[in-house]
Amino acid sequence: xxxxxxxxxxxxxxxxxxxxxxxxxxxxxxxxxxxxxxxxxxxxxxxxxxxxxxxxxxxxxxxxxxxxxxxxxxxxxxxxxxxxxxxxxxxxxxxxxxxxxxxxxxxxxxxxxxxxxxxxxxxxxxxxxxxxxxxxxxxxxxxxxxxxxxxxxxx
Numbered sequence: 001x002x003x004x005x006x007x008x009x010x011x012x013x014x015x016x017x018x019x020x021x022x023x024x025x026x027x028x029x030x031x032x033x034x035x036x037x038x039x040x041x042x043x044x045x046x047x048x049x050x051x052x053x054x055x056x057x058x059x060x061x062x063x064x065x066x067x068x069x070x071x072x073x074x075x076x077x078x079x080x081x082x083x084x085x086x087x088x089x090x091x092x093x094x095x096x097x098x099x100x101x102x103x104x105x106x107x108x109x110x111x112x113x114x115x116x117x118x119x120x121x122x123x124x125x126x127x128x129x130x131x132x133x134x135x136x137x138x139x140x141x142x143x144x145x146x147x148x149x150x151x152x153x154x155x
Contacts, residue, residue, distance in 0.1 A: 001041075001046065004027045004028075004029070004037065005037060005041060005046075005144075006144040006145050006146075007026065007027050007144075007145070008023055008026075008027055008034065008037055008038060008041070009041065009046070009047070009144035010143065010144050010145050011023055011026050011027075012038070012047070012050075013141055013143075013144070016050045016051075019031070020032070020034045020035040020038070021034075023038070056105050060107040061087075061105035061106060061107060062105075062107065063105065063106045063107065063108060063109060063111070063112055063132065064103070064104070064105055064132070064133040064136065065103075065104045065105075065106075065112055065130045065131060065132045065133065066101065066102070066103055066104075066130070066131050066133070067101070067102045067104055067115075067116065067119065067128050067129065067130045067131075068097075068098035068100075068101055068128065068129040068130075068131075069098055069099055069100035069101070069102060069119060069125055069127075069128055070097075070098050070099060070125070070126045070127035070128065070129070071099040071100070071124045071125055071126055072124060072126045073124040074099075074124075075093060075099045075100050075124055075125075076093055078100070078122055078123070078124060079091065081122040081123070082100065082102060082119075082122065085115060085118050085119065087104050087105060087106050087111070087112075087115045088102045088103070088104055088115070089103045089104065089105055090102065090103040091103075098129070102119070104130075109132070112130065112132070116128050116130060
């Protein structure tokens with residue numbers, strides 16, 4: 001992946017509705033060449049999907065919690081069980097005092113409590129520790145351009 005691909009990705013992250021002509025203009029390519037590069041990025045799995053970013057509060061999911069899940073056994077085979085709970089947006093096997101970290105969005109704390117009950121029903125889960133976010137300063141995606149230039153290694 002070269003700098004043009006990374007720049008195309010950055011522009012698509014900003015606004016995935018940009019035309020191929022506009023994308024090409026941003027990186028010095030024709031619309032056809034930009035389209036072909038984006039097609040190849042999709043085919044290689046670099047672009048996993050294109051989606052609209054929705055304000056969680058606007059759709060009734062204003063309560064954000066991160067839940068540390070404790071277990072008495074290895075949870076590496078339980079991904080489908082976590083995925084079956086629609087309020088869980090992310091689930092990660094982690095190292096440390098807990099086994100799994102999940103990101104949950106609900107409309108109310110009562111609904112969060114119901115999600116915790118459903119997590120407890122997953123085979124192997126022995127406990128949870130939920131942290132509710134009061135305010136989100138920002139959320140961002142990984143930049144295809146890498147860290148800011150001051151943090152880039154010399155070379």
